Amino acid sequence: MNQEKLSKLTNIFGLDLRSLAIFRIGLALVVMADLFSRFRSVSAHYTDQGVLPRQVLHPNLFASFIAFKSANNSLLHPWYWSFNLLNGSLLFQVFLFIIAFIICLFLLVGYRTRLAVIAVWALNISLQNRNPALIFAGDDVLRAMLFWSMFLPLGCAYSIDSALNSNPKPLPKRVMNAATVAFMVQLIFIYTWSAAYKTKSELWWPNGDAVYYSLHFDQYATEFGHFLLGFPIPILQILTFGALIFEWIGPFLIFIPFRTSFFRCVAIISFILLHIGFELCFAIGVLSYLSIINWLALLPTEVWDQAQEKINIQSRKGLTIYYDKDCGFCKKVVHGIRTLLILPGTPLLMAQDHQSIYEDMLEKNSWVVVDWQDNRHYKFEAIAYVVSLSPILSFLQPLLRWKPVMKGGTKFYEMIASNRKVAGNFTKPFKFRPLSINSSLPFNLTVLVLLLLTTMWNLKGFVDQTVARNKEYRDNNKKDWILFTRNFLSRRTFQYIDIIGYLTRLDQSWSIFAPAPPRDDGWHVIIGTLKNGKTVNLLDKNSPLRWEKPTLRQRRQLYQTIQWRVYYINLNRAIGQKLYPYFVDYLIREWNSQHSPDQQLESLEIYFIEERTVPPGQQQPLNKKKVWPKSL
Numbered sequence: 001m002n003q004e005k006l007s008k009l010t011n012i013f014g015l016d017l018r019s020l021a022i023f024r025i026g027l028a029l030v031v032m033a034d035l036f037s038r039f040r041s042v043s044a045h046y047t048d049q050g051v052l053p054r055q056v057l058h059p060n061l062f063a064s065f066i067a068f069k070s071a072n073n074s075l076l077h078p079w080y081w082s083f084n085l086l087n088g089s090l091l092f093q094v095f096l097f098i099i100a101f102i103i104c105l106f107l108l109v110g111y112r113t114r115l116a117v118i119a120v121w122a123l124n125i126s127l128q129n130r131n132p133a134l135i136f137a138g139d140d141v142l143r144a145m146l147f148w149s150m151f152l153p154l155g156c157a158y159s160i161d162s163a164l165n166s167n168p169k170p171l172p173k174r175v176m177n178a179a180t181v182a183f184m185v186q187l188i189f190i191y192t193w194s195a196a197y198k199t200k201s202e203l204w205w206p207n208g209d210a211v212y213y214s215l216h217f218d219q220y221a222t223e224f225g226h227f228l229l230g231f232p233i234p235i236l237q238i239l240t241f242g243a244l245i246f247e248w249i250g251p252f253l254i255f256i257p258f259r260t261s262f263f264r265c266v267a268i269i270s271f272i273l274l275h276i277g278f279e280l281c282f283a284i285g286v287l288s289y290l291s292i293i294n295w296l297a298l299l300p301t302e303v304w305d306q307a308q309e310k311i312n313i314q315s316r317k318g319l320t321i322y323y324d325k326d327c328g329f330c331k332k333v334v335h336g337i338r339t340l341l342i343l344p345g346t347p348l349l350m351a352q353d354h355q356s357i358y359e360d361m362l363e364k365n366s367w368v369v370v371d372w373q374d375n376r377h378y379k380f381e382a383i384a385y386v387v388s389l390s391p392i393l394s395f396l397q398p399l400l401r402w403k404p405v406m407k408g409g410t411k412f413y414e415m416i417a418s419n420r421k422v423a424g425n426f427t428k429p430f431k432f433r434p435l436s437i438n439s440s441l442p443f444n445l446t447v448l449v450l451l452l453l454t455t456m457w458n459l460k461g462f463v464d465q466t467v468a469r470n471k472e473y474r475d476n477n478k479k480d481w482i483l484f485t486r487n488f489l490s491r492r493t494f495q496y497i498d499i500i501g502y503l504t505r506l507d508q509s510w511s512i513f514a515p516a517p518p519r520d521d522g523w524h525v526i527i528g529t530l531k532n533g534k535t536v537n538l539l540d541k542n543s544p545l546r547w548e549k550p551t552l553r554q555r556r557q558l559y560q561t562i563q564w565r566v567y568y569i570n571l572n573r574a575i576g577q578k579l580y581p582y583f584v585d586y587l588i589r590e591w592n593s594q595h596s597p598d599q600q601l602e603s604l605e606i607y608f609i610e611e612r613t614v615p616p617g618q619q620q621p622l623n624k625k626k627v628w629p630k631s632l
Contacts, residue, residue: 010174013180015152015297016304018299018304020153020157021110021162023293026292028108030142030289031124031146034124037286037561037563041560042097045134048089049088053582054088057076057130057132065086066079067080076132077132080129082126100120110161117149117154118150124142125143128143136566137284137287138286141294148179148182148186151182156171158339161435162435165432165434177438181448182451185451185455187294188254189455194511194514197514198247199515201514204514208237208240209237209616210240210243212229213516213518215236216229220282221283222283246274250271253267261303264300271291275288275291285562287512315371316343319347319372319389321370321386322349322351324352325352325353329421331348364379366379366417369382379410379413379414380412380413381406383409383413453500459489460489463483521613522610523609524571525537525545529602529603531602536591538591538604540558584604588604606626609623610623
């Protein structure tokens with residue numbers, strides 16, 4: 001392949017290492033936010049004393065952490081696995097959360113990045129498989145993007161790994177291999193397969209009422225979403241058609257072979273605005289933030305180069321840092337500072353090679369920073385000066401130069417400078433290692449096979465749902481490519497291949513508000529009768545029993561996390577029949593453990609007030625259903 005064609009392909013299918021670094025940082029922050037959200041209900045959702053004890057998930061767990069075969073009424077799919085299933089105690093679950101959070105910090109700073117992202121992926125799958133009743137679209141997206149992240153060079157910029165890169169050969173600005181292609185294709189799949197599902201519902205096409213029904217679903221809706229409901233129906237229909245068409249067409253803007261950077265920026269900005277709109281209208285956890293971060297991974301090289309050119313002012317270009325070559329600790333620190341403060345290209349030189357600098361280093365017992373006017377800076381004041389040149393942290397300069405901070409910082413610097421051997425013990429784990437980008441043939445073939453498996457899984461899910469929703473297919477009255485594909489992918493060979501999908505959790509279904517927005521809205525009322533005869537509101541122990549529709553604010557107080565929100569939604573789904581007995585046991589156990597003997601629960605009743613969304617202009621009926629009678 002000639003150089004011109006290779007450059008063109010790299011421009012279309014390549015990703016900038018700096019964009020991948022921003023994606024890594026954002027991904028780590030999203031995973032940490034997700035962990036924090038889940039940790040708030042760690043006892044309720046992940047222990048045997050919670051809403052879903054381990055034995056309920058699967059009666060025959062192989063080695064205590066993987067579902068090895070099918071079982072009746074099992075909530076855990078065969079070949080799903082979870083480290084969280086090894087032990088049902090609160091202490092063990094907290095331990096796993098702490099480990100996951102620490103590894104996320106490694107991913108955030110880019111330390112042993114490849115190993116960190118593999119560990120984060122595994123622990124994320126473990127958490128998701130531990131309680132399938134909490135899974136929603138954001139979890140599916142996170143799981144998929146973490147998987148492909150394992151094959152991407154996320155640690156080659158703005159990371160500890162890049163700061164300690166000992167490879168004399170400079171890394172390229174942009175990388176193109178099977179992993180970058182797979183990442184981009186996966187991103188497209190999220191939208192195009194979702195759009196494909198939506199075309200199967202008349203609410204999206206041709207009626208155009210999907211936005212109306214989506215905003216009426218109070219389990220997700222926000223105040224701004226309700227505000228949009230006040231607009232005329234034709235406006236909501238335009239929003240419906242616009243969203244559907246954009247999900248079909250928008251993702252492919254990144255592959256336009258001419259003016260690629262321009263059209264890619266158009267796609268990035270458009271999808272960021274789309275997800276900001278989603279976040280304003282719906283309470284959907286980390287989904288919007290994660291989706292925005294996914295698109296930032298596609299920022300073109302030209303954007304970074306132009307930004308670099310603008311910030312590359314004379315004072316930054318003239319900066320030089322000198323360190324003691326006999327101090328390994330000093331060398332690691334200056335490399336880290338250059339990376340952390342985003343000052344690429346700043347010369348890091350050994351003081352011993354420059355007589356005048358070396359004399360100053362010995363006299364001041366300090367590193368030496370020389371500015372563009374040949375002024376020399378030492379100790380903590382040098383740190384303040386270098387920080388002032390950072391394009392992202394320069395705002396800290398006034399704080400660092402504040403007299404008390406400067407005085408304390410100087411004393412701290414002198415203490416470290418006098419005890420460099422002791423300080424070096426803290427940087428021993430951080431070793432200089434060569435960084436390289438894997439584009440070998442076995443690597444690319446492996447990734448492409450996994451991408452093919454992902455494509456097959458998405459296609460299989462689409463045709464299976466199409467057949468399930470169409471009576472003509474089920475009665476064998478309609479035979480076309482849908483039925484042929486379904487029969488072909490249902491062969492025993494593909495069933496064996498499916499095991500890889502289950503183990504890696506590449507089993508995907510992009511069905512948020514698809515094929516149609518949910519219309520089975522409503523709310524729960526849970527009544528507890530105590531031994532002393534009093535009745536209590538078990539959903540809100542501090543409020544009297546109420547049957548009226550809760551406000552959006554009251555819903556936020558009830559659904560303190562997205563996981564609780566999804567759990568209550570699933571109670572009203574088919575899976576709810578399996579969940580209710582253990583949810584009731586959890587409510588009883590929680591109440592009785594916190595109250596005196598005369599205030600123990602005598603009985604418990606759960607009602608669901610169904611408020612099914614009706615077409616525009618019709619009055620919404622309410623249907624009170626008793627979903628759980630329980631006597632103690």
